[in-house]
Amino acid sequence: MSTFLGIPGLRKTQPAHDPNILPGTAPIPDEPLRWGQDFPHAAREALKNEQMRRNLGHATATIRAKRAQVVGEAPDWEDLRDTGSQLKINTLAALPALLEQFETNFTARGGTVHWARDAQEANEIVTALIKATGETEVVKVKSMATQEIGLNEYLAEHDIAAYETDLAELIVQLGEDMPSHILVPAIHRNRAEIKDIFLRRMEHTPEGMTDAPRELAMAAREHLRKKFLAAKVAISGANFAAADTGTLTVVESEGNGRMCLTLPETLITVMGIEKIIPSFTDLEVFMQLLPRSSTGERMNPYTSLWTGVTPGDGPQNVHIVLVDAGRTKALADDVGRAALKCIRCSACLNVCPVYERVGGHAYGSVYPGPIGAILTPQLTGSTGHSDPNNSLPFASSLCGACFDACPVKIDIPSLLVHLRARVVDEDKAAHRPTGWGAAMSAASYVMADSKRFALAEKGTGALRALAGKKGYVAKLPFPANGWTQSRDLPAPPKETFRQWWDRTHPQDSDPATQNNGDNNE
Amino acid sequence: MRIALAATCIADAMFPSAPIATVKILERLGHTVVFPKEQTCCGQMHINTGFLDKAVPVIENHVNTFAPVLDNEWDAIVIPSGSCAGAIRHQQAMTCTRAGKLELAKTATAVAAKTYELSELLIDVLGVTDVGAYFPHRVTFHPTCHSMRLLRVGDRPYQLLKAVEGIDLVELPSADQCCGFGGTFAVKNADTSSAMLADKVSNIESTGARVVSAGDYSCLMHIGGGLNRKKSDVTTMHLAEILASTKEDPYQPSQPWDTSHVIEVATK
Ligand code: SF4
Numbered sequence: 044m045s046t047f048l049g050i051p052g053l054r055k056t057q058p059a060h061d062p063n064i065l066p067g068t069a070p071i072p073d074e075p076l077r078w079g080q081d082f083p084h085a086a087r088e089a090l091k092n093e094q095m096r097r098n099l100g101h102a103t104a105t106i107r108a109k110r111a112q113v114v115g116e117a118p119d120w121e122d123l124r125d126t127g128s129q130l131k132i133n134t135l136a137a138l139p140a141l142l143e144q145f146e147t148n149f150t151a152r153g154g155t156v157h158w159a160r161d162a163q164e165a166n167e168i169v170t171a172l173i174k175a176t177g178e179t180e181v182v183k184v185k186s187m188a189t190q191e192i193g194l195n196e197y198l199a200e201h202d203i204a205a206y207e208t209d210l211a212e213l214i215v216q217l218g219e220d221m222p223s224h225i226l227v228p229a230i231h232r233n234r235a236e237i238k239d240i241f242l243r244r245m246e247h248t249p250e251g252m253t254d255a256p257r258e259l260a261m262a263a264r265e266h267l268r269k270k271f272l273a274a275k276v277a278i279s280g281a282n283f284a285a286a287d288t289g290t291l292t293v294v295e296s297e298g299n300g301r302m303c304l305t306l307p308e309t310l311i312t313v314m315g316i317e318k319i320i321p322s323f324t325d326l327e328v329f330m331q332l333l334p335r336s337s338t339g340e341r342m343n344p345y346t347s348l349w350t351g352v353t354p355g356d357g358p359q360n361v362h363i364v365l366v367d368a369g370r371t372k373a374l375a376d377d378v379g380r381a382a383l384k385c386i387r388c389s390a391c392l393n394v395c396p397v398y399e400r401v402g403g404h405a406y407g408s409v410y411p412g413p414i415g416a417i418l419t420p421q422l423t424g425s426t427g428h429s430d431p432n433n434s435l436p437f438a439s440s441l442c443g444a445c446f447d448a449c450p451v452k453i454d455i456p457s458l459l460v461h462l463r464a465r466v467v468d469e470d471k472a473a474h475r476p477t478g479w480g481a482a483m484s485a486a487s488y489v490m491a492d493s494k495r496f497a498l499a500e501k502g503t504g505a506l507r508a509l510a511g512k513k514g515y516v517a518k519l520p521f522p523a524n525g526w527t528q529s530r531d532l533p534a535p536p537k538e539t540f541r542q543w544w545d546r547t548h549p550q551d552s553d554p555a556t557q558n559n560g561d562n563n564e
Numbered sequence: 565m566r567i568a569l570a571a572t573c574i575a576d577a578m579f580p581s582a583p584i585a586t587v588k589i590l591e592r593l594g595h596t597v598v599f600p601k602e603q604t605c606c607g608q609m610h611i612n613t614g615f616l617d618k619a620v621p622v623i624e625n626h627v628n629t630f631a632p633v634l635d636n637e638w639d640a641i642v643i644p645s646g647s648c649a650g651a652i653r654h655q656q657a658m659t660c661t662r663a664g665k666l667e668l669a670k671t672a673t674a675v676a677a678k679t680y681e682l683s684e685l686l687i688d689v690l691g692v693t694d695v696g697a698y699f700p701h702r703v704t705f706h707p708t709c710h711s712m713r714l715l716r717v718g719d720r721p722y723q724l725l726k727a728v729e730g731i732d733l734v735e736l737p738s739a740d741q742c743c744g745f746g747g748t749f750a751v752k753n754a755d756t757s758s759a760m761l762a763d764k765v766s767n768i769e770s771t772g773a774r775v776v777s778a779g780d781y782s783c784l785m786h787i788g789g790g791l792n793r794k795k796s797d798v799t800t801m802h803l804a805e806i807l808a809s810t811k812e813d814p815y816q817p818s819q820p821w822d823t824s825h826v827i828e829v830a831t832k
Pocket of ligand 1: 336384385386387388389390391392414445448449450451452453
């Protein structure tokens with residue numbers, strides 16, 4: 044089977060009723076950016092998982108409060124956001140030149156740069172680099188880019204075991220699960236579930252281990268330490284790459300990333316091409332924006348920076364794979380490209396009321412939440428009418444909380460509308476009639492003219508009849524039945540505003556809309 | 565002042581009590597209200613569902629209807645809805661530009677600059693916070709996402725409510741969370757929307773208020789639908805309806821729910 048990224052069917056979907064699968068687990072899919080059902084259906088399933096909803100609600104509320112506090116402490120927060128946004132806009136406007144500048148500088152310092160057009164190419168490059176070392180085990184520090192390309196599964200197919208070292212990522216990996224949050228991939232799990240996963244899947248868990256956070260962390264530490272000390276090859280992501288110095292940056296909380304970045308002999312970094320920033324000094328801005336927005340901290344505990352190879356210190360064999368995988372396609376869209384400003388802080392997820400209720404798996408992509416809803420469809424492109432990713436731009440009430448939280452000021456609501464229009468226009472171009480299309484055309488016809496509108500208002504008598512004496516409708520026919528699933532609809536009034544106006548302001552009335560009083564009761 | 569009223573399509577057809585109350589407040593304050601008859605809708609529903617082309621004729625009708633404000637036919641335009649005001653100010657011109665209608669986009673921007681949501685008009689343009697209202701009941705207020713984030717009306721509605729004689733205004737927990745309406749979101753993503761609504765409704769009920777108010781009847785239709793389904797005692801009232809209520813003329817809702825208890829609340 045060939046998929047959208049050109050990856051042959053690599054990953055096997057697990058059987059649905061495997062007793063070893065915990066509730067709330069998303070089986071490893073074929074396509075990391077397009078799995079499962081469309082959003083409304085996936086959300087319906089997710090909403091049934093009350094445990095997950097509690098875990099999520101609790102976790103996001105905690106992060107939100109922390110974030111609000113540290114953002115409140117920064118008097119120049121809005122200026123920082125403006126600067127971060129402008130830096131990213133400048134970056135995207137000059138991306139090809141900046142990438143070349145980065146390549147020159149990274150190479151000059153002893154690193155090797157590889158270019159990958161798509162996930163397949165990226166996976167092949169990484170696999171070849173590992174094979175060349177003769178190793179069969181690698182350690183990894185959390186990286187969205189490798190999640191996006193499905194690297195772990197590809198490596199497994201080629202007899203290479205990749206061990207995640209970020210605690211949350213480890214929980215997801217051991218659970219044979221998919222991440223549900225950008226920053227806290229196991230946010231859908233609580234302590235009891237984590238203990239359960241460790242006991243089932245981790246070798247040598249301590250006897251009598253409880254679900255106390257410290258005990259769980261100690262067990263993971265024991266497990267990981269062996270991996271760190273044995274690993275000759277590490278794979279990392281990168282938060283930023285400075286073009287003017289060729290410097291890469293990883294920002295993290297646990298220090299496991301630093302172990303990966305310093306202990307092994309070979310270090311392979313996989314990074315999306317949009318992670319470039321023009322100058323090393325720009326880090327000043329992003330290092331203030333990122334930790335506050337993501338973990339609600341003034342500064343993250345570990346920031347690692349490396350520029351090529353330092354002889355005799357750290358990895359001597361240093362590579363970077365620059366991944367496109369749909370990014371230049373997004374860049375070509377004047378409006379949509381703003382999604383590439385994203386620094387993956389996850390602030391938009393933590394404030395999103397939709398995400399908070401359905402969790403990350405419902406988005407069917409390793410990029411969930413508001414950013415996922417605008418990024419995923421752009422990276423994958425549409426495969427047509429029934430593409431589940433076409434439902435993502437509609438997975439929002441457009442409440443705007445994400446835009447307010449975004450440290451680089453991505454106007455997510457406007458991008459959602461833009462991408463909705465793209466879905467609608469595609470259907471139109473392909474002459475695919477839809478129910479919504481018909482309804483919207485009819486509404487447009489009626490609402491473009493006040494006489495037609497006034498006439499349509501009179502037609503609401505049917506609704507009033509449906510409401511009867513009780514004054515409201517508790518059950519509407521399809522397709523409006525979604526409304527009456529949880530809420531009633533009031534009966535339309537006997538007199539519209541227009542009619543009231545004519546009655547009470549006769550000197551001002553217009554014969555065209557007069558005497559519209561509804562007398563058919 | 566001569567003020568043109570944009571009633572909004574949903575209030576015109578379903579919730580006339582909000583524009584009626586708006587007229588009452590403004591006339592009580594000594595202003596002349598005009599209702600330009602050609603109006604229908606601001607185009608928001610079409611824009612937010614992605615039917616931008618279909619929104620254009622609707623926007624065109626709106627802009628043409630209200631363009632006389634540019635020739636000083638009226639001093640300002642008032643619209644008792646945060647989300648429609650938001651669409652007018654932030655989406656109409658974008659939609660016209662995308663459709664290649666640059667002239668229309670320009671006029672839309674100019675008309676938008678003279679269009680105010682009710683609380684903006686009262687405080688910023690007319691310079692009043694105490695509109696002489698009397699409403700001796702416990703009220704909680706839902707700020708609505710578009711008023712809060714698209715229009716940035718800030719605490720203007722609260723300033724107006726605090727000046728109401730006799731009111732017992734109580735804070736709504738998690739007030740800034742979306743109620744889950746979002747136009748067609750409520751139908752397209754009915755399950756998620758319902759989950760959001762359930763939390764909003766229980767937060768409202770936790771305040772012990774008899775009335776939940778907002779500056780937007782679309783959100784209130786959603787919230788009211790949820791409250792009615794729960795057979796809750798809490799009723800919904802537009803900000804304008806509370807501000808319109810006086811001792812001499814206690815507000816009589818014309819809203820179409822079973823309003824017996826509302827009337828009792830309003831006249832008690
Ligand atoms: S879109 Fe903005 S808020 Fe969301 S993850 Fe990206 S940078 Fe953070």
